[in-house]
Amino acid sequence: MEEVKKKQSISLSEVKEILGKVDAEEMDQIQRWTYDYVSKFAKIDPKDAKEMKKKLIKECELTEEEAVEIVNIRPSSLAELRSFTFGWKKLILAETLEKMLKIIKEHS
Known part of the structure; x- marks a missing residue:
């Protein structure tokens, strides 16, 4: 092994x-x-997935695991995004959620 x-x-x-x-x-x-x-x-180009993950980590202060979850699911609305981030048990500001949605849309 x-x-x-x-x-x-x-x-x-x-x-x-x-x-x-x-x-x-x-x-x-x-x-x-x-x-x-x-x-x-997997519905997104690997290069776009890597770039989206990198931006989510850097610009939205997500962990790598959180960023991967968002890349895989690619929520399309604030309500959908909130439903996933709620489970992380940490406060994410509305402006950060908006930034996350913007990054998702840039790479979709």
């Missing part, structure tokens, strides 16, 4: 990009299931 060298949260689009470089014949069952899943649900 390989040793874990680095742990990082990545979006579905980034997972699809990584697994897309692996020959399907060399994938194990979990990798195949994962690739099938991300192929259905």
Whole structure:
């Protein structure tokens, strides 16, 4: 079994990009299931996903995990965005939510 060298949260689009470089014949069952899943649900270019994640972390002071959640879901309204951020148990100002929506729309 390989040793874990680095742990990082990545979006579905980034997972699809990584697994897309692996020959399907060399994938194990979990990798195949994962690739099938991300192929259905990753709807954004990996480059855009990475840029959106970076901006959300820097400009909105989100953790990497929070930014990945937003990149994967890409809420389209303040109400939808609030429903996801509510679960983080931290106060996010309305202006930050607006900034988050702007970043999402720039990369959708």
